[in-house]
Amino acid sequence: MTTSTNGAFDRKPFIAGNWKMNMDHVQGITLLQKLAWTLSDAKHDYNRVEVAVFPPFTDLRGVQTLVQGDDLHIAYGGQDLSPFDSGAYTGDISGQFLNKLGCAYVLVGHSERRTIHNESDDVLNAKVKAAFKHGVTPVLCVGEGLEVRQAGTHVDHTLQQLRAGVAGLANEQAAELVVAYEPVWAIGTGEVAGPEDAQEMCAAIRAELESLFGAETAGKPRLLYGGSVKANNAAAILQERDVDGLLVGGASLDPAEFANIVRFESHLVTD
Ligand SMILES: O=C[C@H](O)COP(=O)(O)O
Secondary structure, X not given: OOOOOOOOOOOOOEEEEEOOOOXXXXXXXXXXXXXXXXXXXXXXXXXXXXXXXXXXXXXXXXXXXXXXXXXXXXXXXXXXXXXOOXXXXXXXXXXXXXXXXXOOEEEEOOHHHHHHOOOOHHHHHHHHHXXXXXXXXXXXXXXXXXXXXXXOOHHHHHHHHHHHHHOOOOHHHHHXXXXXXXXXXXXXXXXXXXXXXXXXXXXXXXXXXXXHHOHXXXXXXXXXXXXXXXXXXXXXXXXXXXXXXXXXXXXXXXXXXXXXXXXXXXXXXXX
């Protein structure tokens, strides 16, 4: 069987692990060390496939120390940021603090922020802009719940979240953006959207970005899929043309499993 990969990797594949509220700062260091060793043993080429982790805030300083001390090529980021720069916002974390800790990325609008913390599209748009303002690349998460999927309006719903999230961005910002499509019904449930579902939505997202920012810009952002990704389904999803990477939750807590996802190319079906 012959299948194409995502545009012959026009965009560098991006595999990200969202640790969510797991791993204290000691456990986090151990996990990252094991991941780095596993990838090193496998001679992983970070120039071919970018790897990032999103630990809890309390882990970030330790992660930075390890990455710098061991010269690791693993990027890291925050799981959220404040829309504000600084001030009386108890419990919030500014994008400038993330930047200072060496965070390359920050998740914005993960479904658990949208649902548990009721974050609105307006707030998320402000967070996307705050991330760019502070030199951290936002990973804007979008996706529909089960009821929307069953109603068949998942594309409209997700594109509406996308439009709201990117409103007011300059073309250069849109080009740098990462978008993660995460159908809520597939997160942590074991239900995986099929590769064709991931492709359908990522193609729709790409087309929407083209209508908003033009074709040249729209060809640049990386589009990820997230939702019950494991080593045994990663390659099939990444084989879809418009899927450039994966946002992995539960499986990113197992260094061997996550390393196998990062090494998805060894499972690709080629000529
Ligand atoms: O951010 C990651 C997603 O919520 C997916 O989580 P999961 O891989 O545990 O389903």
